């Protein structure tokens with residue numbers, strides 16, 4: 001059973017768990033980038049996109065039904081991500097990873113690059129990268145310049161995806177869509193790190209999307225301490241030893257600096 005703590009009253013034993021960890025694993029989701037200005041998946045979209053939830057757009061079926069709509073949504077989201085900066089949560093994790101004697105493994109469900117831009121090394125992007133593109137038909141990687149959209153302004157009109165130079169198929173974003181397999185190596189390496197961890201910290205994920213949400217269970221089986229950082233209760237909260245109920249940009253620097 002987990003204990004929930006407000007961000008201004010993090011108990012010393014939770015701070016100690018973090019300070020003493022030598023092989024921590026940090027698992028992050030969309031919430032870690034929320035304070036940078038990247039909307040999470042279950043937040044209501046605005047403007048023209050109001051009618052299209054991320055859930056509805058992130059699938060093979062959606063791309064087949066309306067490639068221009070899905071392609072433009074991802075290109076618009078890329079522009080937004082390029083325009084924002086890592087927040088104190090990303091920076092705290094990067095600093096933790098750089099501490100002498102700490103072998104911190106970081107795996108994220110996020111397709112953005114904000115952990116890397118904060119200076120962290122990411123073992124696995126479990127759901128791929130929004131900046132990688134490949135052919136929908138033949139899987140050939142495709143390099144493209146950044147989209148020229150304003151991620152903060154009204155969404156652009158839908159444009160069809162470019163076509164692949166090798167087979168003429170439509171180009172798709174290099175993310176994992178609902179119903180698709182996660183990259184096996186990324187998942188297995190993260191699972192191995194969780195099994196070997198002496199602390200697992202889960203930040204900014206609703207714990208709804210499988211199989212990523214099953215990773216903390218591997219720690220539970222071994223009795224490894226689990227800490228959640230999230231302003232809301234989640235599907236994973238029950239499994240946790242400690243939940244710190246606050247935004248990661250506020251909580252993580254406090255957790256790490258005591």
Ligand code: OAD
Pocket residue numbers: 028029030031032034035040041042043054055058109110127175176177178203204205206207208209229230231232234246247248249
């Ligand atoms: P979700 O959008 O499902 O959940 C975001 C979580 O972040 C929620 O639990 C929020 O309470 C929490 N949150 C919001 N603001 C926060 C803050 N400032 N600090 C910390 N936490 C905060 O995002 P994910 O769990 O990452 O998959 O979603 C998992 C997957 O669902 C995504 O990778 C994507 C999506 O559909 C695919 O596209 C396959």
